[in-house]
Amino acid sequence: MKIIIDDVDAEEIIKVIKLRLKLTEPLSDEFIRESLHNIKVFDNKQHDYGSRNISEFGFMGCIIRMSDKFSRIKNLLGVKRKRAINESVMDNLDDIGVYTIIAKLCHKGKWPK
Numbered sequence: 001m002k003i004i005i006d007d008v009d010a011e012e013i014i015k016v017i018k019l020r021l022k023l024t025e026p027l028s029d030e031f032i033r034e035s036l037h038n039i040k041v042f043d044n045k046q047h048d049y050g051s052r053n054i055s056e057f058g059f060m061g062c063i064i065r066m067s068d069k070f071s072r073i074k075n076l077l078g079v080k081r082k083r084a085i086n087e088s089v090m091d092n093l094d095d096i097g098v099y100t101i102i103a104k105l106c107h108k109g110k111w112p113k
Contacts (some may be wrong), residue, residue, distance in 0.1 A: 010033060013036060014029055014032045017087075035081045038094055038097045038098050039098075041094050041098050042101070042102075045067070045098070054106070054111060055112055058111070059103055062106060065095075066103070069092045069093075069095050069099070070092075072087065072092050073093070
C-alpha cells in the first residue's frame with residue numbers, strides 16, 4: 001500500500017518538527033518522513049478495521065503479528081520469482097513499524113479495550 005503525503009505539506013511539517021524538537025542530525029528529515037508515512041498507514045488501517053482486532057489480543061497479539069511480518073519478509077526475500085503481487089518488503093516493514101507503536105500503546109494501557 002503506497003501512502004502519499006503531499007510533499008509541500010510534508011516539508012512544512014518536517015521543518016516544524018525539527019525546529020520544535022531541536023533536531024540536528026541530517027537523517028532526521030528522512031526519519032520524520034517515514035514516520036509521517038506510518039502515521040498515514042496507521043490512520044488508514046484504523047479507518048478500515050478499527051481497534052477491536054488489536055484489543056482482542058493486545059500486546060502479545062502485536063508481537064505475534066510482527067513475527068508474521070518478519071516471516072513474510074524472509075519469504076519475500078527468498079522468493080526466486082520476480083516479485084510478490086500483493087505485498088512488498090516495504091509494506092511489511094511499514095506494518096512492523098506501526099505494530100511496534102501499537103504494542104507500546106497496549107503495554108502502557110492506552111489502547112482501547
